[in-house]
Amino acid sequence: MASPGLTAAEAEARLKAYNLKSREPYVNSTKAYWKTQCLTCGHKNRKRLNHLGLSKGAVPGECLPCGRKARYQTMIDSGYIRLRCELVDPNTGKRCNKPHKSRGMCDPHFRKDVKYGDPFAGDNGASKRRKSVE
Numbered sequence: 001m002a003s004p005g006l007t008a009a010e011a012e013a014r015l016k017a018y019n020l021k022s023r024e025p026y027v028n029s030t031k032a033y034w035k036t037q038c039l040t041c042g043h044k045n046r047k048r049l050n051h052l053g054l055s056k057g058a059v060p061g062e063c064l065p066c067g068r069k070a071r072y073q074t075m076i077d078s079g080y081i082r083l084r085c086e087l088v089d090p091n092t093g094k095r096c097n098k099p100h101k102s103r104g105m106c107d108p109h110f111r112k113d114v115k116y117g118d119p120f121a122g123d124n125g126a127s128k129r130r131k132s133v134e
Contacts, residue, residue, distance in 0.1 A: 006030055011049055018052050020063070038063035085109060087119055 006014075008026040015022055015036060023035040023044065030050040037044050043063045075081045085096040085106035098106035109119035 006049070014049060014052060015047075020047070038066060040066050041069075089120060091120075 006028070008028075011026045011030075011034075012022065019039045020036040021039055023037050026034065031048060033046040033048055035044070036047045041063065043065045045063065072081070076083065082100045084100050085098045086100075087096045087105050087109055088094065089096070096106055096109065098108070100106060105113065105119055112121045113119040115121070
């Protein structure tokens, strides 16, 4: 918790444990805001010394942008976020290789799916009429 009487060296060591450096001198208070900077990405922030590591999911060495970048990469690696369209054309058997936009398909396929109920409507002779729900 709060550490009254914390020296400047101890405060700097606590910041260094979270991969941060100070941008101003320590003011001898764990409750005062202190200007800090991430050593990895350079993100500047104001932190309270007694709040370091208390936020939900706080990981030493990760400021907010670094944490978001790491979580995004983890989601890509685990398959929660797809980067490419995953549709295979039923007539040709070719996979669409356009960038993923929404719901597992690229933007052109998604728009056709919303409008006509078929992501391949109008391609290769497919009907552009709205398909029934049956």
